[in-house]
Amino acid sequence: MSSKPHVIVIGGGSTGCGIARDLAMRGVEVTLVEQGNLTHGTTGRMHGLLHSGGRYAVADQASAKECMIENRILRDIASHCVEETGGLFVKRPEDSEEYFQKKLEGCKECDIPVEVLSAEEARKEEPYLAKDIDKAIRVPDGAVDPFRLCVANAASAEEHGARIETHAPVVDVLKEGDEVVGVEVEHESGPGKRVHREPGTREEIRGDYVVNATGAWAGQIGEMAGLEKEIEVRPGKGVMTIMNTRQVDTVVNRCKPKGDADIVVPHETTCILGTTDVEVDDPEDYPEEQWEVDLMIDTLKELVPIIEEARTIRSFWGVRPLYEPPGTGTSDSTDITRDFFLLDHSDRDSVENFTSIVGGKFTTYRMMGEDISDHVCDKLGVDAECRTDEVPLPGSEDFSVLRDYMDEFGIRSPIGRRSAQRLGSRTDEVLDYDGPNPVVCECEAVTRAEVQDGIEGSGSDLNAVRLRTRASMGNCQGAFCCHRMAAELYDEYDEETAYDAWDELYQERWKGERHAMWGRQLSQAALKYSLHGTTMNRDKDAATTDTVISDFTAFDTGVGASPSDGTAETAATDGGRRGGD
Amino acid sequence: MAIREDVIVIGGGLAGSMAALEAADSDASVRLITHKKSTLRHASGLIDVLGYLDEEEPVADPFAAISELPDDHPYSIAGEAAIRDGLARFDEAVGDTYQGDHTDTNALLPTFGGAIKPTARYPDAAAAGLASDSRDMLVVGFEELTEYNADMLADHLAAADVPFAVDGVELNFPGTYANDSRVTRFAKRLDNDEDVEYEGKTMGAREALAESVKPHIGDAERVGFPAFLGDDHAADVRADLERELGVDVFEIPMGPPSFPGMRLADRLKEAVDDAGIHISAGNPVIDYEADGDEIEAVIVDSKGREVPYHAEEFILATGGLVGKGIDSDRDGTVEEPIFDCHIPHSDDRYDWFDEEAFGNQPFAHFGVRIDEGMRPLDADGSPEFSNLRAAGGVVGGTDPVAEKSQSGISLTTAAVAGQRARERAAKREVSQ
Amino acid sequence: MSDAQQPSDFDATTAVDEFEPVDVFPSSEDMDLRPGADNCYKCTSCDTSCPVAEVNENFPGPKFQGPEQWRLKRHEDVDIDDSILSCSNCMRCDDACPSSVPLSQMHNTARGEYVEEHMDKLSMEYLRNRMLSNYRTMATIGSKVPRLANFVMGLGITSVLGEKIMGIPSERDVPEFATETFRQWWKKRGGSKVSNPDKQVAYFHGCYSNYNTVEVGKAMVRVFEEFGYEVLVPKQQCSGTPMFANGMLKDARREAEVNVRELGEAIDNGAEVIASCTSCSMALRQEYPELFDIEGIEELSEHTWEALEFLRVNEDLGQAIQESEVDPQAFAYHAPCHARNQGLDRQAVELFRDLDGATIEDVGESCSGISGTYGWKSEKYETSMKIGAEMFDHMEHAEGDVGMTECPTCAMQMNHGTGYEIRHPLELLEEALV
Incomplete structure (x- = not known):
């Protein structure tokens, strides 16, 4: 048993991973538990905007300033997760000039570098902007891959001795008297990486301090800890619609006071349209509705007209973990502050060794982690400085995407470049692959080497492999690669595990794709259905579905075959590999 | 004065080709108008007639099962004789390149997804792979390809309790390749039997492939490969491998790309050509001219110029959602873009799908509804036009993916549409 | 007989100004064809129609070269994969694609971008390609003194120099200039x-x-x-x-x-x-x-x-042909890839089938492999001949020993591979009608 204090962090989103890394770097023993994959909650369900602060520069200048500071830090320490796209606040003729000026002044007041562009200048940079726009303000917005960022934080934490347990929902918060002493988790497939069909186990994890960083789920954990006062998280759902290609390479914001459908974020190979804000009761169960998707397209086409004709490949919803301090009584969830709150339950509820963090923004996750870690270290008497603002994350050490990929790794330059943009400084380690290295996911240019690295990092869970590599996230939505990814699992994992993982990924892809069911994506989905249904017959697979073939002899045995004499049946009893085992 | 064709068929896939062949089975002049390559190129090349009803067991005799289908199913409308006609016409067109016509019973074949599938006709190249055959099997896969892992596929077949022992082996395909060499390159190597280096010796690609498989055969009496064993000379490739290996060799249908599908497309094109059918390929039909309920001409967009093609009878075989014979839009539109034939559908696009990927998918039912002459019907149940018939994927009313009936429906509707068009065109000529 | 009648009421000028069509595939001068990738549903019809990919294991095929590469592109990316130079621009992928992805436009644009951004303008490869592309300039000079030019080009030493210095395969016979243009x-x-x-x-x-x-x-x-x-x-x-x-x-x-x-x-x-x-x-x-x-x-x-x-x-060509006859002769017809793209690949065969005296046989769907200047490069010569092999084979199995095609470079390749004399359909038409 280590003499170091042990902190348990609940929640594998950006905040939890940020705290885990921070504390681990300060020499604290950390265990992070997460109910699903990393970023299972809100972090994995956002548009990936790295705020410049411009969006808050009029209404919430404190947040705006924090965003700009953290934006600069993340460009340094998380360079392989961030794309420095720049951003524009675009004013249409019907938008208020007064607000435009306020935005401009506000940005300046918050130290956000700005530049005003004429319509011509803006359209020169982004040719698909509407022809009738007035002008735009350029700000240093960026795009960030939230999953990559969380994985890198978790990997850094692990390098500093932390234990990361995904697919391990907390089922109880352990208490002795008024003191929280740990948590009980249910490992879906035993401790360690997730592997399908491994039996589930329960584990009590004891620690000196527990941090509840579960966002929209904070209230549920609070209840497990027996807090008398409810943690008033007010989840607000928002839709994000994913375009097949990039219509813009710059973040495009509508220069208007807050509203629905006012941002287009270039994200990897796609653009993400966002968003809505509707309060919901349950962060796990809320309706995903057609009007929200239509609103994105019909509103944002005013900024980028080609969006109306362009293809969307799916839509997803996220739930903001908005926190409202008691007594505020805001009726409209869009008015709830985006600031974060540290709830020390010792002060608040007389429950010791337990703190919750609620509210906040993705862009400032590191700063929130620093504040919480300061607080926890103070409680535990640990005297160590935060270094997360200066030490690059794993993968973000010096790297260049400009290389001769054919010469070095035998892959085409666009594929190599994409891989390096995802892998950062891990590129050589991953792409230097022994044996044929064909592309497994053609839409997103993911080679076998990278898929294998993803499997090494996340077990048989192909959804986690998907999040690490982007395989199956392109326009075919898994039609041509779900089975290929499953085939990559084999050897390491058995046939049953691989097919379970395949079916799970296939269904997960369908969940979002169905929100894009018209025109070209419906044609794509029909092709996918034909390929997996007609050609592969997976919908009636006798090994995995309710369908059975009880009598092979009832079928055609070939030209000239003698009528069934029962030999086939004999073979059935002692022939099949599984049957013979 | 232009001479009109008797029959124009729009669409050059399985249904279009077969409908043209059927229509040309007399003195009728027939023109096939195709735009792009058909979906045959990425279909498996298997000809399913009916694989499943709403029961756990696959259908063994599709003809016996037809009476259980609903009245508005294309098979119920066309009737059993039409299904048999369609298959007979197909058997005639493909000759000995296909098997399965010796029995009414479905065959069971392994798919590259590892599941076993019931089908009515299968390429000769796939014949030794029947799952109802009890001979032991070896499945070969290649590291250079990603579509399946042979060991995993073999284990999965075993998990379905097939009546034979099955093993898998992953090999390197003989020769040197880039990481992204296309599958057509592998096929071509075998097709031309190009020289490759194998274990320090130079030899033909077929021999080298056989050499690499030999040590793994064990007790297997048949060996399955991904379906790219040659293109033009596929039968020779297979024969050479069988001779070298001393066991039967078969292909596991794949797709896309699908060599069995491409070979079938080639075979059908030859048959169409041999039948003296005119082919206009490369430009789309975009509109029509009609007098009342009678279509007089279809308009072909010839790189920006609109050219009319006249005929007595027209057959629409443009495919479904995959073949682009049916289009849809976000506003709830589902349409057949040439003639705007009625396609029953909900105006709410959220009614078009089921939440389960393999649930009952309403979009799979999209297509025109037909009368017994295969004429598309309007919303009131009357024919849209007196001389327009539909065949293949553009015909809806059932989920051919779930049933495994797509190719059978194509052959059946093509047979009826072709016959009727031929007969009607002849009658009109007499009356004129 | 004409296959079809010109529409009587067709007027290209009506109904054009009434709406502004959405330009889904902008002209390549914007250098952004990513929207074209929206049409692709990955079916591989383009790849399986590509004559280069099936003979060259280092060519990744049109799907990668086209919609995939464009979709992967970010605004600032300038590196186009150099495999684009292995594309012969036969445009069969355009003809194959059921989804109307603007494949050849993507390839042409990427190739233009590659040559502009990455190719050494002083390299012999660039100069050679420039010379081959500007054939008219070369031909203008050649035809001024055709006899001399034909003589010089025919000298063995010229071929060797061409191969060594310019990368033009010595196996190829430089086309002969007519004495009168x-x-x-x-x-x-x-x-x-x-x-x-x-x-x-x-x-x-x-x-x-x-x-x-x-x-x-x-x-x-x-x-x-x-x-x-x-x-x-x-x-x-x-x-x-x-x-x-x-x-x-x-x-x-x-x-x-x-x-x-x-x-x-x-x-x-x-x-x-x-x-x-x-x-x-x-x-x-x-x-x-x-x-x-x-x-x-x-x-x-x-x-x-x-x-x-x-x-x-526009005329009753079919009727005119049916009423004519020529001296008995048999042709092995090859449809050029670019004819296929315009929907013209069947017209010569179907028209001349009805011409008394003429026998015509389509030698199949394969590409001749020369693709204009492609087969004129030493490094592409082998690929070019491998692609052409199927056509040569089919030609030799055809009844006729005179070739026919509409494309002058296909004609060169047909002649190069079989030694056959090659004629243009217009020449036969002239014989039949004039």
């Missing part, structure tokens, strides 16, 4: 023998009919005059086909500007534009509007025809 003949003849202001066609003869296969040009003139057309021969430059294929888009644009202007004048006066080379008609019809934004370019596209196509649609 088509334009010289035309001038001497005194222009068209028919005067008919209501039936005028402007002949786009291209480079080969002018400098090398002058007989094709003459046949065109005589056949069209037979149908009562007044033939005009406006000033013209190279269509640009070899320039697209070599990524020399600036050169191509320069030539296109002249062609659009000169042919545009003829169109304004009521003429339709006729090409005898299917790659020329392809360039004018499809590649021009896809690649360039020049006033009048759409109009030229809409008014350009391939010679037989024009007569099929």
